[in-house]
Amino acid sequence: MRILDKYILKKFLSTFALILTLLLPIAIAIDVSEKIDKFLRHTDLSFNTIIKDYYFNFIVIFGNTFMPLALFIAVIFFTSKIAGNTEVIAIHSAKISFTRFLKPYFIGASIVAFIGLSMNHFIVPKSNKVFDEFNNAYLKKKEYNANQLTHVNLQLGPNDYIYLKNWNIDSKQGYKFSYEKFEGTKLKYKLLAENIRWIESDTVFKLTNYQKRIILDNRDSIQTGIILDTLFTFTPDDLVNVDDLAKEMNSIQLNKFIKQSRKRGISNLNTYLVEFHKRTSLPIASYILTFIAVSLASKKRRGGLGINLAIGITLMFVYVFLLKIAEVLGAGAETNAFVMVWLPNIFFGALAIYLYLKNAKN
Structure with a gap:
């Protein structure tokens, strides 16, 4: 690995870690201000339990959620800085192509994608379970009973339906x-x-x-x-509520559950399939978001870092908006969950290819 690759990769990972570290305390501070009165209502709730069962899992869940945003902002931030210092011009003057320039970014995106895949498939589901149990025990309204379900509807097959007015888990x-x-x-x-x-x-x-x-x-x-x-x-x-159940199973358990449900003839499993496919599509988006960010920020422009960040945050908003729409539509019985979950990546992947080709020609 060249000195240039090490330099960019170090900047990539350190800036990503810094932004993620800055985002999480802000989220925790906002959450504490909203939940402090609910914590104080429970005299049997110790500080250690709050930290261990709630905020430790809060950091895992929301840290994983913030990773694409932190990655995108980090790449735009430090790439805009080196472009503003004319370092990118010097790199191109040394006959280093834009494709070669992307190599350390690809390595950095691979590291983040691997972390995201590990967390999504195995770590976050376990944290979701403990986090939800804490919420149900201490933060939900008193009249809420986590073990009692009402008005349960379930489609067993194309022509089979069941209904329960009340179900005790x-x-x-x-x-x-x-x-x-x-x-x-x-x-x-x-x-x-x-x-x-x-x-x-x-x-x-x-x-x-x-x-x-x-x-x-x-x-x-x-x-x-x-x-x-x-x-x-x-x-x-x-x-059981399908959203909670899907989020609390690791991917091996979730895949097994989907296969067993299909054998039993349950037709609409799209809520589970959306959760399963999303666990892979989001980490893979690290590559797409990285290449878009590099393409946008590698050129020195009027407005510098500010205009690049504005464009980047706008694109992230659009990505998250499309992702949420895809999740809702993908959960519908008549849609293909795999296609809907990957649709934002396909759209932004096309944008990344366009920007890459545009920069590679220059």
Whole structure:
């Protein structure tokens, strides 16, 4: 590695670490000001617990969230400075092409991408679990019960739906259960029960006070009973809030869960797929954002660092905006989650290629 590569790589990583270190205390300070009264309400909540269970995981989660922003600003910041000092002109005068100039940036982006991939796939899900448990225990409103779900709807397949008015996660028991099976738009079968309980040892559901209704062409067949043990293509885990469940599983667990759910016939898994694909697309964006930042900041221009930062922050806003839209649309049943999650990267990747070709010609 040349002295130039070491110089740029050192600037890359040190500026990135500095900006990330500056962003996190600001986020923590804002969060403390909003949460301090809630912390003080709980006399049993120690300072060590707040630091260990809440703010340690806060740093992991939000540090990972801020990484693309910190990376983009860092590259624009130090590249604008060396361009302003005419160092980039000197580099090009030494017959070093723009492509060769990008080599240390590529190495730096690879380091950040590797860190991001490791955190997204394995570290952040564990932090999300502890962070959410702390939130549910101490920061949610008192009337909120993390173990009690209400008005649960779940599509089991193209024509199969269930509904629960109430479900207790701990006892694995629910009330006012209904299962409906359609053919097209016509209801063909309906099963109602006052109570439904998961029997772990037998892996079956026990229904109490049930009613079966089979809709025929010219009449309905109705059967009632007290107890019915039956199988469904879902488990109690499928009833938990999908956003929380997806975020709290590492990628090996999440991929296994998606495969098992597909085997059970659950059709709409896009919420899980969005979370799974996002864990890879965001770190890979490190390359795209780095090349865009270098292309924008490597030329000395009127306004210098200020105008480069303004352009960079605007582009980051657009990227985050597109990412959020893609996540929402990708969770829909009729969309391709993989394509939607990668769409912002495709769009900004095209911009990066355009800027690279433009700079490589000069």
